[in-house]
Amino acid sequence: MANINLLPWREERRQELKQAFLLVLACVAAVAAALVFLGDNLVSGAIEAQAGRNSYLQRHIDELTLQVQEIEALEEKKQELEDRMTVIQRLQGNRPIIVRIFDDMVNTLPDGVFFTELTRTDDKIMVTGIAESNNRISSLMRRLDGSDWFASSNLKEVAAQPSFGEQASRFNLFFDISTPPLKVEEE
Numbered sequence: 001m002a003n004i005n006l007l008p009w010r011e012e013r014r015q016e017l018k019q020a021f022l023l024v025l026a027c028v029a030a031v032a033a034a035l036v037f038l039g040d041n042l043v044s045g046a047i048e049a050q051a052g053r054n055s056y057l058q059r060h061i062d063e064l065t066l067q068v069q070e071i072e073a074l075e076e077k078k079q080e081l082e083d084r085m086t087v088i089q090r091l092q093g094n095r096p097i098i099v100r101i102f103d104d105m106v107n108t109l110p111d112g113v114f115f116t117e118l119t120r121t122d123d124k125i126m127v128t129g130i131a132e133s134n135n136r137i138s139s140l141m142r143r144l145d146g147s148d149w150f151a152s153s154n155l156k157e158v159a160a161q162p163s164f165g166e167q168a169s170r171f172n173l174f175f176d177i178s179t180p181p182l183k184v185e186e187e
Contacts, residue, residue: 148180
């Protein structure tokens with residue numbers, strides 16, 4: 001048999017396989033690096049796109065918040081105006097009532113009774129005055145109770161006032177204002 005040395009051929013084959021392996025390894029590494037770079041770019045792009053959408057939404061949320069604040073301010077102004085209108089309407093509606101009260105007060109005042117002070121608090125009136133006699137004060141109270149505009153007369157104090165006459169008295173009287181019911185005109 002002939003002596004054939006196969007070692008150099010095997011050594012060359014190993015070198016070729018080793019080079020092919022290193023080449024495939026380099027290619028796989030390059031592809032992996034390219035995939036990692038591409039994946040990083042895609043994720044970074046997606047993050048930037050989402051950040052852009054978030055900032056867009058935040059801008060619109062801020063605009064809507066300002067609009068809501070403006071609406072709340074307008075509602076507060078509207079409520080203030082409605083309150084003012086209610087007060088004005090109530091005052092306009094009550095305006096003729098004070099005239100009626102004074103007119104009825106004059107009609108209920110008997111001869112010999114004089115008011116020196118008149119104070120109104122809400123629907124209560126306090127009168128300080130002088131009467132020629134206690135009978136005149138009683139007559140005033142009966143007239144006040146009989147009036148449509150007054151109710152609950154209450155005599156607080158009566159004191160003799162000799163400087164105005166022998167039977168003269170100074171008095172403090174309280175009574176309530178009561179609005180009479182509206183009379184419906186019959187047809």
